[in-house]
Amino acid sequence: MDRITIDRVRLDELLNRERATATVRYPKSRALALQAQENMIGGVPMQWMEVWVGSHPIFFATAKGNRITDVDGNELIDFCLGDTGSMAGHSPDATVAAVQHRIGELGGITTMLPTEDAIWVANDLARRFGMPKWTFSLTATDANRWVLRTCRQLSGRSKVLIMNYSYHGSVDETIIALEHGVAKQKPGNVGPAVDPVMTTRVVEFNDLAALERELADGDVACVLAEPALTNIGIVLPDEGYWEEATRLTHAAGAYLVIDETHTFSAGPGGCTKAWGLQPDIVTIGKSIAGGVPIGAYGVSAEIAALISTDLDGDYIDTGGVGGTLAGNALSLAAARGTLEHVFTDEAFARMCELGERFRAGVQELIDRYRLPWVVAGLGARAELRFCAEMPRNGGVSRDAHDAEVEEWLHLVMLNNGILITPFHNMSLVCPTTTAADVDQHLTVLEVAVAELAG
DSSP: OOOOOOOHHHHHHHHHHHHHHHHHHOHHHHHHHHHHTTTSGGGSSSGGGGGSSSSSOOOEEEEEBTEEEETTSOEEEESSTGGGTTTTOBSOHHHHHHHHIIIIIIOOSOOSSOOHHHHHHHHHHHHHHOOSEEEEESSHHHHHHHHHHHHHHHHOOOEEEEETTOOBTBOGGGOEEEETTEEEEOTTOOOOSSOGGGTEEEEOTTOHHHHHHHHTTSOEEEEEEOSSBOBTBOBOOOTTHHHHHHHHHHHTTOEEEEEOTTGGGGSTTHHHHHTTOOOSEEEEESGGGTTSOOEEEEEOHHHHHHHHTOTTOOTTSTTSSOOTTTTOHHHHHHHHHHHHHTSOHHHHHHHHHHHHHHHHHHHHHHHHTTOSOEEEEETTEEEEESSSSOOSSHHHHHHTOOHHHHHHHHHHHHHTTEEOOTTSSEEEOOTTOOHHHHHHHHHHHHHHHHHHHO
């Protein structure tokens, strides 16, 4: 199929119109943004919030389910959902009840003592992901950081291996990418303790030959990977990729760590269960406590046995893993309420059905308007990339970035009541998302692309 070429002059006109609309649509947010500059770095409580399009972030007043109301009274259908952190929806009733019960009736948030909820959550995660032993953190970044240290300790090896443009939070060893085939720390990396080239090997996703080559020296403790790339657009594995990648990893004496933090969208047990993956360790975070901070990692029986018999590893103090607030009663109560009552098999079935409805609808628009774009889906998650062929690795997907098209797309969605993820072009559905919400998203998108295509 012949694809159109985006008219950059037309795009510039449309982008300027949306910028102008945004300047008058959010006066209270603009005033708060100016006030916030006084005592917050970047004018936001967490600097990633600076990434939102427009001249300032939108301040919100209320959020429930898949709806956000900003301080100017605009209602947004939320397909960002906290960049997966609120995949359960905002303030799910079961999560709210569990948190209120923990804080109000039972009392205690952080006590350095375990609760029965911790047992329930660990059992449920074991059921979902097949890893029998679990430890809890406050973020998936923490979980990944602790796991890398554990793998190095148990293997006696110094290096880790990641996929180019995979996402594992702000773990030092993962802020690295391939540039013309050479591993280099990512531009702008803030104050690394050491150059990550010293700690990390990096290969392109779906490149089995590169994986085998980088494992050959025998210095890799573990391969840390998303089952599908997510933060650089959705890049899905080739048929049979993970079976062979797992074999190569284990044959080289390295452990396989699967990060399900974003790919939990694929189903009740993430891609690990949906695709029958065989990792040694699973890490996860963000969404499993309904927006309350949490992270976790689960290990195989073999890894658990190695940890328990490792007399040289100080796993219970600052020499190893942990944190005073990790595994706290509040986050585990929230996780139990969310996993038990919100992220049910039935809820995931509906979410994945709506995710596919959206992906198919976007594909129909791409085909009808002959857009030079692609769309990929991963259960409840779908994402556009501004290229004519589906990327097979992170480098190609990164090269498809188009800042002007992305800003226009995000602004036109926002100005028409649709919120999508600021860092890329991901749309996510939650248990309260409806078919009508998905269709409204598609309607706004169709009007936009019809204008762009001319």
